Amino acid sequence: MVQRGALWKLDCDVLVVGAGGAAGRAALAASDAGCRVAVVTKRRAGKAGATAVGGRITAVGAFNCARPERGDHPDLYYQDMAAAAAGTCSPPLARIIADEAPAAFDRLRAMGVPFVTEGDGLLQVTGCFSTRPRSYLIPGHGLPIVTAQTEELRRRGVPLLDDCSLVELLVDSERVIGAVVWHPERGFGVARCGAVILGTGGAGNVFPLTFSPPDVTGDGYGAALRAGAVLANMEFVQFGYSLLHPAKNEFESWVWALQPRVLNGEGREFLPARIGGLPVADVFAERSTHYPFSASRPGSRMLDVLIQREISRGSPTPHGGVWLDFSAVGALPDGLSRLWRITADWFQSRGVDLEHQPIEVGLVAHAFNGGLAIDENAESSVGGLFAAGECATGPHGADRLGGNMLLASQVFGERAGRYAAGARDVASWPRVEDGAEAHLGRLLAGRAATDQRRLRRQLQLRMAAAGALGREREGMSEALTWVREAQEVMSGLRWEDRTGPLLLDMRNLLLSAESLLMAALLREESRGSHFRTDLPDRDDRRWAKPVFSRLAGGTVQPLSATWPAVRSR
Ligand SMILES: Cc1cc2nc3c(=O)[nH]c(=O)nc-3n(C[C@H](O)[C@H](O)[C@H](O)COP(=O)(O)OP(=O)(O)OC[C@H]3O[C@@H](n4cnc5c(N)ncnc54)[C@H](O)[C@@H]3O)c2cc1C
Structure with missing residues (x-):
């Protein structure tokens, strides 16, 4: 049992969880509003999260913005978003993204975030699911955003606690009053605050192949579900x-x-x-026109499913993919010269010779389109609990426009910070400490935890086989049963400093997987990034709507709701 005196304390108006693009923007906006803000991040700020992967694994980050003076318009942009989401996004939230993109873009430029130029202007390309060029490119993906925001937070003296993880949200009378956090040297701490903003990113590590960094383990989804929040669109993963x-x-x-x-x-x-009645050359030609897998591409979707099946059930390459061999391509008139210069340079600098050596590729979990159902203030269904970035949904749905996630992180990060700043009533310390003690009492009971790595690997392999592309009822049902049994085992395990962080990750990965599988089983059709080989058609009559879910009786259950997120207050 942890005694209340043994817990270190953090007192603030707004607690921001994470230090990626969304969380950094939220912290700055709350600080602009004159709040006492504190930031906790599982890994070092400036290096944590998917926003900061740039430089290492992706050359550029696409950031959308529709400007009338460049022949585009927010109305057209909104129409593209609505078409891609196919009835599953929140129209007002998608509209906000379209309208507020220019302000978000200008803010980043004012902070010194660079964009790729062409001639004497900025380069714009047509991102996936967009009908016109509106993606600006940031060299180094989101890293310049995170770097600029983190520097500004440090300059303002906002407390930034690196390597400090959210363990659990503390809720009283359906309102957030604080959080339990953990730091490897300081141990467990308790935060008291008027509002919490989750900017914890997605749950890419539910799958074996992902470019999400190891700190992105669905912690926001897990903590929010346990706090009673409503999630939506969890079956849609790009x-x-x-x-x-x-x-x-x-x-x-x-x-x-x-x-x-x-x-x-x-x-x-x-x-x-x-494949699907088409010569494979035609299927490849269609596959060349879009980046994310989508059920809306009847020609190429089965190509991706066949490749995914070979990877998860057949003979994968040493790094878990398939070989692509371009050695015959050099004979083509323009060979590989159509690679973007920045990408060609990237390959060259790493000694990758596409023309002469086969390469290994795989279908990688890129981003979750689902998450906490938020309203236009970025507030969830739990009072005082806000979310932005990949851990929130509303602006996206079945398919998401390429270049929309970095933007959504900025737009709703800003809104989360601004509106959370209004919630400055904090609970009394004894109330917050009572909540922390009750939670830690449960976490520290039970039997010793074993190493979670093997369990995590098993989860990832099951999700690759059943929960990724080409889903079908039987496989998903089996995977869901396995996930729920694994959760039973986990609930009897005790926190220990050596294994505790992995245990927390695993708890959240399992809840994220459960949410995904539950929604994917319920959605008896195919739409956007959700493709069921047993139900390959889109059914607009029944399913042009999101699946909302929440934790009820210990399992994730569907919930009948509509946008904006239902308030449980
Ligand atoms: C390779 C790649 C390329 C991409 N390209 C594009 C693109 O071109 N355009 C686009 O729009 N999107 C792109 N995306 C998607 C986009 O980058 C992400 O969705 C977005 O950056 C997520 O930002 P975020 O702020 O929500 O979360 P993240 O940047 O992932 O940050 C999450 C933060 O939460 C912290 N955290 C997690 N759990 C806890 C916890 N328990 N306690 C405390 N802190 C915690 C992490 O340490 C981190 O600080 C790409 C993604 C990848 C992986």
Whole structure:
């Protein structure tokens, strides 16, 4: 039992969890409003989260903005978002993204975030699911955003606690009053605050192949569910091809048009001559037109499913993918010269010779489109609990426009900070400490935890086989049963400093997986990034709407609700 005197304390108006693009923006906005803000981040600020992966595995980050003076318009942008989401996003939230993109863009430029230029202007490209060029490119993905925001927070003296993890949200009378946190040297602490903003990113590590860093383990989803919050759209996860070896990098889809040979780990071609009734060359041509997998692409979706099946049930390559062999491509008139210069340079600097060496690629979990259902203030269904970035949903749904996540993190990060700043009533310390003690009492009971790594690997392999692409009822039901049994085992385990962090990760990964599988089973159709091989058609009559869910009786259950997120206050 942890005695209340043994807990270190953090007192603030707004507690921001995370230090990625969304959390950093939220912390700055709350600080602008004159709040006492504190930031806790599981890894070092400036290096943590998916926003900061730039430089290492992706050359550029796309950031959308529709400006009338450049022949585009927020109305057109909104229409593209609504078409991609196919009835599953919150129209007012998508509209906010379209309208507030220019302000978010200008703020980043004012902070010194660079954008790729072309001639004497800024380069704009057409991102996936967009009908016109509106993606500006940031060299180094979101790293310049995170760096600029973190520097500004430090300059203002906002307390930034690196390596400090949210363990549990403390809720009283359906309102957030604080949080239990953990730091490897300081141990457990308790935060008292009027509002919490979650900027914890997605749950890419539910899958074996992801470019999400190790600190992105669905902690926001897990903590929010346990606090009673409503989630939505959890079945919608974007997957896209990425280079796994000899270097790790996002992979530009148009290279499929070069008609590479696709080989499994044994060096054998395994694709049939025709896929979905089409010659494989036509299927490759269609695959070259989009990055994320989508059920809305009838030609290429089965290509991705066949490749995913070979990876998870057949003979994968040493790094868990398939080989792509471009050695015949050099003979084509323009060969590989159509690679963006920045990508070509990237490959060259890492010694990757696409023309002469086969490469390993796989379908990598790119981003979750689902998350906490938020309203236009970025507030969830639990009072005082806000969320922004990949851990929130509303602006996105079945498919998401490429370049919308970095933008959504900025727009709703700003709104979360601004509106959370209004919640300055804090609970009394004894009330907060009572909540922390009750929680820690449960966490420190039970039997010793074993190493969670093996369990995590088992979860990832099951999710790759059943919860990624080409889902079907039987596989998902089996995976859901396994996940719920694993949760039973976990609930009897005790926190120990050596194994505790992995135990927390695992608890949240399992809840994220459960939310995904529950929603994917319920959605008896195919839509956007959710493709069921047993139900391949889209059913607008029944399913042009999101699946909302929450924790009830110990399991994640569907909830009948509509946007904006239902208030449980
Ligand atoms: C390779 C790659 C390329 C991408 N390209 C694009 C693109 O071009 N355009 C685009 O719009 N999107 C892109 N995305 C998606 C986009 O980068 C992410 O969705 C977005 O950056 C997420 O930002 P975030 O602020 O929500 O979370 P993150 O940046 O992931 O930050 C999460 C933060 O939460 C912290 N955290 C997690 N759990 C806890 C806890 N328990 N306690 C305390 N802190 C915690 C982490 O340490 C981290 O600080 C890409 C993603 C990847 C992986």
